[in-house]
Structures are given as C-alpha cells and as structure tokens.
Amino acid sequence: MLQKDNIPAVSELMAADPSRQRDFVRSGGSWTLDFSRIPLTREGLSSLERLPAERALADAVERLFSGRIVNPSEEQPALHMALRASGPFEGLDKTGAEQVIAGRDRFLSLAARLHGGETGLTDLLHIGIGGSDLGPRLVADALDEDDGAVRVHWLSTLDGRRFERLCRRLDPATTGLMVASKSFSTEETLLQARAARDWLGAGWAARAWAATANVERAREFGFEASHILPFPSWTGGRFSLWSSVGVSAAAVIGRAGFEKLLAGAEAADAEFRARPDAAGMATLLALLIHYLRRGLDRDTLGVVSYEPRLALLSDYLQQLFMESLGKGVDIEGRALEAPTVPLIFGGLGTDLQHSIFQALHQGADSHPLILVGSRRAEHGHPDWQRRQLAHLLAQAAALSDGRADGESFQRMPGNRPVATLLVERLDARSLGWLLATFEQAVYALAVVWGVNPFDQWGVEEGKRLAQEIRRRLEE
Numbered sequence: 091m092l093q094k095d096n097i098p099a100v101s102e103l104m105a106a107d108p109s110r111q112r113d114f115v116r117s118g119g120s121w122t123l124d125f126s127r128i129p130l131t132r133e134g135l136s137s138l139e140r141l142p143a144e145r146a147l148a149d150a151v152e153r154l155f156s157g158r159i160v161n162p163s164e165e166q167p168a169l170h171m172a173l174r175a176s177g178p179f180e181g182l183d184k185t186g187a188e189q190v191i192a193g194r195d196r197f198l199s200l201a202a203r204l205h206g207g208e209t210g211l212t213d214l215l216h217i218g219i220g221g222s223d224l225g226p227r228l229v230a231d232a233l234d235e236d237d238g239a240v241r242v243h244w245l246s247t248l249d250g251r252r253f254e255r256l257c258r259r260l261d262p263a264t265t266g267l268m269v270a271s272k273s274f275s276t277e278e279t280l281l282q283a284r285a286a287r288d289w290l291g292a293g294w295a296a297r298a299w300a301a302t303a304n305v306e307r308a309r310e311f312g313f314e315a316s317h318i319l320p321f322p323s324w325t326g327g328r329f330s331l332w333s334s335v336g337v338s339a340a341a342v343i344g345r346a347g348f349e350k351l352l353a354g355a356e357a358a359d360a361e362f363r364a365r366p367d368a369a370g371m372a373t374l375l376a377l378l379i380h381y382l383r384r385g386l387d388r389d390t391l392g393v394v395s396y397e398p399r400l401a402l403l404s405d406y407l408q409q410l411f412m413e414s415l416g417k418g419v420d421i422e423g424r425a426l427e428a429p430t431v432p433l434i435f436g437g438l439g440t441d442l443q444h445s446i447f448q449a450l451h452q453g454a455d456s457h458p459l460i461l462v463g464s465r466r467a468e469h470g471h472p473d474w475q476r477r478q479l480a481h482l483l484a485q486a487a488a489l490s491d492g493r494a495d496g497e498s499f500q501r502m503p504g505n506r507p508v509a510t511l512l513v514e515r516l517d518a519r520s521l522g523w524l525l526a527t528f529e530q531a532v533y534a535l536a537v538v539w540g541v542n543p544f545d546q547w548g549v550e551e552g553k554r555l556a557q558e559i560r561r562r563l564e565e
Contacts, residue, residue, distance in 0.1 A: 127490040155181055246278070
C-alpha cells in the first residue's frame with residue numbers, strides 16, 4: 091500500500107505534463123472517461139496496464155464468453171451476455187440459444203402490449219428485490235418518456251405503509267402484477283406477492299405474470315403457465331436486467347427502447363472481448379478502481395450523477411460491485427491478504443453538494459469520486475443541463491486543486507481523486523453500453539483480485555439466520 095505522504099500531487103503532475111489531460115482520457119461507446127485528476131503517474135499507469143496480461147485476463151474473458159464454469163462454488167457459467175446477444179451465442183448450444191431468443195421475444199411482446207395499452211391495465215405492481223428491482227427500476231427511471239399506457243410501481247422492501255397507500259390509490263380491476271424472483275423463494279418478494287394477490291381479488295392470475303428461473307414454484311403460487319416468463323438458471327440476480335426481469339422496464343420504455351438498450355450492452359460485450367486490456371473502457375475502469383482501493387488504500391468510491399435521469403445509478407452499482415466483489419477468500423478458497431471492493435455510495439450531484447460534499451472537500455478522509463454527466467439536454471430546459479455540467483466540472487476542479495488562500499477554515503487540501511464520465515447523449519443504447527461496461531469491469535476486477543464475482547454466500551447466511559429468528563419471535 092502507498093502511504094498518504096507518497097501520493098503524487100495532481101496539480102504538480104498537470105503542471106509538469108501538458109499532454110496529461112489528453113493522454114489520461116479514454117472513450118468508448120459515446121462515453122468519455124477523464125481520469126487525469128486521479129493522482130497517478132505515467133509510470134503508475136504503465137504498471138497498471140501490465141496487470142491484465144500478468145493476470146491472464148484475456149484467457150479469463152474467453153472462459154466467460156465460451157460458457158465455461160466461472161462460478162466454481164455453484165458450478166455454473168455466467169452467460170448473461172447471451173441475454174442481450176442479437177444472434178446465436180458461442181457459449182450456448184443451438185437449443186439453449188433458441189430458448190433465450192424465444193424467451194426474449196415473449197417478454198418483449200408482453201411489454202409492447204402493456205406499453206401500448208392492449209392489456210387494458212393502467213398500473214403494474216413490480217415486486218422484486220435486489221437485482222430483480224434495481225436494474226429495471228434504473229432503466230425505467232432514466233428512459234421513461236411518459237408515452238406508455240401503464241405506470242409501474244416498484245415494490246422491493248417490506249413497507250406495509252406504502253403498500254397500503256398504493257392499494258387505496260389504485261383500482262385493482264385495472265392493475266396488474268409482475269413478480270420477479272430467480273428462486274421464487276425470496277421472503278420479501280413472496281410476502282408482498284401474496285398480499286397483492288389477495289388485493290387483486292378473483293381473476294388475479296389473468297393479469298399477473300412471473301419472471302423466474304423456478305417455473306415450478308411460480309406454478310405452485312398460482313400463476314398460469316402462459317404467464318410465467320422463465321429465464322436460465324445461470325442468470326445471476328444482479329445481471330438479470332437483460333432477462334424477463336426487465337419486462338416492467340420494457341413496458342415503460344417500449345419494446346423498441348429496450349431492444350436499443352440490449353444493442354448497446356451487446357456492443358459493450360463485443361468491445362470487452364476484443365479489447366480485454368487497458369485500451370478498453372471496462373478493463374480501464376477495473377484498473378483504476380484497483381489502484382484506488384489497493385494502491386491508495388481508499389475504502390470508499392462515490393458515483394455521483396449530474397444527469398438527473400441517472401439518480402439511481404449509484405444504488406445499482408452498489409449492489410453490482412459490492413455483492414460481486416465483497417469477498418474475503420480467493421477463488422481457491424484461500425484467505426485474501428489484500429482488501430477488495432470499496433463501499434460504493436452516491437446520488438445526485440447538486441443535491442449532494444448541499445449535504446455530503448463539505449466532508450468530501452475539507453474532511454480529514456479522502457473519498458474518491460466518479461462524476462457522471464451528459465453533454466446534451468434531452469428536455470426543454472437546456473440551461474439547466476449546462477448548469478449541471480458546470481457544477482460537475484467545477485467540483486472536479488475543486489476536489490483536485492483544493493484552495494490554498496484565505497483563512498484556515500476556507501482552505502481545502504485538494505488532491506482528492508476524481509474522474510469524470512460524460513456521455514454525448516443519454517439514450518437507451520448509451521445506457522445499455524454503460525451498464526454492461528460496468529458489469530465487465532466487475533469481472534475484470536474479479537480476475538485481477540482472484541475472487542469469484544458470481545456467488546453471494548454472505549447474503550444467503552443472513553437469510554438463513556433471519557428465518558430462525560423469525561420463528562422465535564412468533565413463539
């Protein structure tokens with residue numbers, strides 16, 4: 091680990107290297123990552139760039155895409171890339187590929203009917219938690235053009251008050267139900283699904299659907315066979331947005347919009363496979379996070395959005411990174427000697443400027459940030475967009491440069507690691523590209539750190555203990 095007094099000063103690096111702001115920039119999709127304000131020398135960058143070859147990342151990427159076992163604790167491949175592939179996928183046999191394509195067409199056809207008002211429903215309760223909620227809700231929130239016939243209400247945690255308020259506001263005769271659960275055994279999901287089933291009343295099954303990998307349990311719950319939207323068991327929960335779990339988001343943005351989302355993600359997959367090195371955005375993101383976590387010994391990472399439509403991005407990335415990489419042993423089961431994933435936090439930029447940014451600027455601890463924004467306004471208030479972008483760039487400069495003049499209470503140490511990630515235009519394709527790129531960055535980090543990113547036994551243990559304690563409480 092580097093000691094704090096050995097961290098290079100970005101201001102000095104910039105002054106000594108006029109081409110830094112050109113060379114410490116990478117583009118991919120329609121996104122541009124500027125990491126020139128991360129305290130990293132050219133020699134340090136060169137050392138990072140050698141890591142993918144040293145850790146045989148290219149071979150690991152081929153194992154991933156060819157359908158080999160990459161989740162040894164559960165003896166599973168991880169083929170979520172097939173869910174967004176426009177044609178046959180190498181890691182699947184012909185039958186498996188045909189099933190994926192047929193399943194996609196089926197849930198997108200339903201989404202088109204919901205979006206177009208053909209079902210007669212005005213509202214849809216989407217019940218799911220974790221990966222069955224965060225990804226679809228992010229996509230719907232970011233891309234909703236308010237042109238669909240159905241409003242989606244997202245129910246994840248056990249919030250009885252909110253559920254009762256929804257029931258008072260909505261008409262059960264024109265409300266549908268979407269239950270998303272890979273195992274169809276998640277406690278929070280099933281409790282709410284039963285309550286929704288009772289509230290919908292007789293004939294509920296005619297306007298209810300289930301997205302799951304456990305078809306039998308969905309049938310036992312009472313779902314009609316034709317209303318069960320299965321997805322493969324190798325689909326990890328936090329990677330399930332691209333499966334039928336995404337049907338509610340597709341109902342909000344329309345089939346065409348969701349297909350563009352898939353196309354953007356597929357393009358990111360192709361880039362990662364073709365460029366599993368620092369020239370590719372996914373690997374570069376992984377290397378920079380590796381440097382922040384293990385090189386600078388920073389145990390947090392903020393993802394702050396100055397594009398309001400990405401308000402939920404940090405929530406989504408929190409699960410994606412921390413559930414995937416929060417491991418204490420390597421893929422062989424040996425205890426790790428170095429730290430892994432940082433704590434991910436974030437939210438909306440200008441909101442956070444009025445809450446936590448004081449600590450980020452002048453607090454004793456340094457918290458690295460990725461500031462996310464877009465260059466173009468997609469609404470009728472372009473000046474608002476320019477002001478968002480101005481705040482993003484100003485915060486990046488202030489965090490990095492600090493302030494040396496004025497009274498002691500006005501000064502800021504600066505040299506806080508900060509990168510900016512800007513998109514030319516946020517749309518379905520660019521969002522799909524970004525989310526898939528972060529997924530692949532997680533895999534690249536897992537290879538560099540030697541951990542399994544596709545299991546989550548810590549989560550399962552908490553669920554097991556909760557069942558035992560609940561029985562005691564009932565007694």
